[in-house]
Amino acid sequence: MDIAVTDIGSNAIKYKVFSDSGELKEYVREPLRLGTDVFNHGHIRDNTRKQLVNLLIKFKQSFDSKNISQQHFIATSALRDANNKNEIIEALANHDIYLNIISGNEEAELLTNFTTKYRSYGVVDIGGGSLDIYVNDGAKSSYASFNLGAVRLLHISAKKIIDEKQKLQSWLENFQSVEIIYGLGGNLRCILEIGNGEKKVSSESYLMLLDKFKKMNNDTLVNNYLIPEDRVDIVPLAGELYKEIMEQLRASYLKSSFWSISNGLIEKIIRESKE
Numbered sequence: 001m002d003i004a005v006t007d008i009g010s011n012a013i014k015y016k017v018f019s020d021s022g023e024l025k026e027y028v029r030e031p032l033r034l035g036t037d038v039f040n041h042g043h044i045r046d047n048t049r050k051q052l053v054n055l056l057i058k059f060k061q062s063f064d065s066k067n068i069s070q071q072h073f074i075a076t077s078a079l080r081d082a083n084n085k086n087e088i089i090e091a092l093a094n095h096d097i098y099l100n101i102i103s104g105n106e107e108a109e110l111l112t113n114f115t116t117k118y119r120s121y122g123v124v125d126i127g128g129g130s131l132d133i134y135v136n137d138g139a140k141s142s143y144a145s146f147n148l149g150a151v152r153l154l155h156i157s158a159k160k161i162i163d164e165k166q167k168l169q170s171w172l173e174n175f176q177s178v179e180i181i182y183g184l185g186g187n188l189r190c191i192l193e194i195g196n197g198e199k200k201v202s203s204e205s206y207l208m209l210l211d212k213f214k215k216m217n218n219d220t221l222v223n224n225y226l227i228p229e230d231r232v233d234i235v236p237l238a239g240e241l242y243k244e245i246m247e248q249l250r251a252s253y254l255k256s257s258f259w260s261i262s263n264g265l266i267e268k269i270i271r272e273s274k275e
Contacts (some may be wrong), residue, residue: 003070003269004063005262006056008099010035010078010128010151011230013052015059016262017068022270024263030055031230034078035128035151043083052088057095072265075101077129077149104145108132110264111143111184114257118179122249125184125261126150126238131168132261135249137176144171148241150187150234169248177250187238188256190227200255203246210239 002025006015011033017026032051037044044052056073063071073092079085079101089099111123111134120138124131128151134143146168153161180200192201194216195209213221214236221227227235246254 001070002066002068003266004059004068004072005265006059006071006073007260007262008034008052008056008073008075008079010038010076010130010149011234012128013055013059014260014262016260016266017063017066018263018266020270022263022266028059031228033128033151033230034082035149036155038078038082039129039152039155042081044078044085044088049084049088049091053091053095056092056097060095060097070269071097072269073097073099074261074265075099076107076127076261077104077147077152080104081129104130104132104147105143107261108134108143108145110261110268112141113264113267114182114259116180116182120176120178120180122178122181122245122251123184124181124242124245126187126241127185128152128234131241133168133245135172135175135178137178137249139176140174142171142174144168146171150238150241153237154233165244168245172245172248175249179251180253180255181242181246181249181251182255182257182259183242184257184260186228186231187235188242188254190221190225190231190235191239191242192256193227194221194225199257200253202253203251206246206254207243210236210243213239 001020004017012031014029037048114123123134127149129149131146131148147164191213218232
């Protein structure tokens with residue numbers, strides 16, 4: 001029996017369909033930047049709200065046509081902060097779509113389901129609204145969420161950015177160095193795409209790729225490297241955050257992963273079903 005998880009983020013709406021053993025069967029991403037509305041105006045405007053509702057109805061119809069009975073719709077930072085989130089929850093419920101808005105802490109906790117062969121590592125998910133992180137330095141581990149999503153950074157004041165970065169830096173001081181940092185989501189993938197397409201790079205190589213990315217114009221990025229247009233303005237912001245985390249944790253390597261909070265939720269569902 002398949003399971004569908006829809007992730008309603010601040011920069012895009014994505015879903016993954018998994019088998020009941022956790023195997024990924026389908027992935028769809030639709031660009032819809034909820035964060036622009038919320039981080040500028042405090043709410044999701046009517047036109048954006050209609051687009052969101054219609055898109056989720058389309059997703060549900062697709063799941064229903066495939067007889068997927070387990071359907072999870074989770075929303076993160078943008079909807080957490082939206083003043084009109086209750087109206088959206090009610091509108092979706094009228095179409096039998098039941099939205100679960102998870103906290104930043106819950107979002108970060110899902111990263112603890114990530115598995116790796118490395119003894120010390122970090123898992124970093126820089127979305128549109130929040131930066132969620134899990135660190136295991138071999139001696140201790142913890143997770144946290146910060147309001148440092150790449151879309152949010154486009155719209156908030158320099159003071160708020162500095163304050164939130166200081167919180168992140170203070171939190172990272174609790175850990176020793178790690179061997180590797182895993183970067184989730186498309187922002188890191190876009191930076192590595194302009195190299196040789198390698199998913200894992202040394203810290204030195206990453207710094208060179210980030211510098212190269214920032215020097216390219218948007219047309220080159222979109223046409224030559226197929227970077228999605230809805231990402232070109234936020235990738236450098238996310239890239240700088242990866243750099244700062246990598247340097248503070250003294251990581252030797254950075255690796256892009258297609259794993260996401262949807263995978264974390266699926267693993268949690270499967271684990272709990274066996275208990």
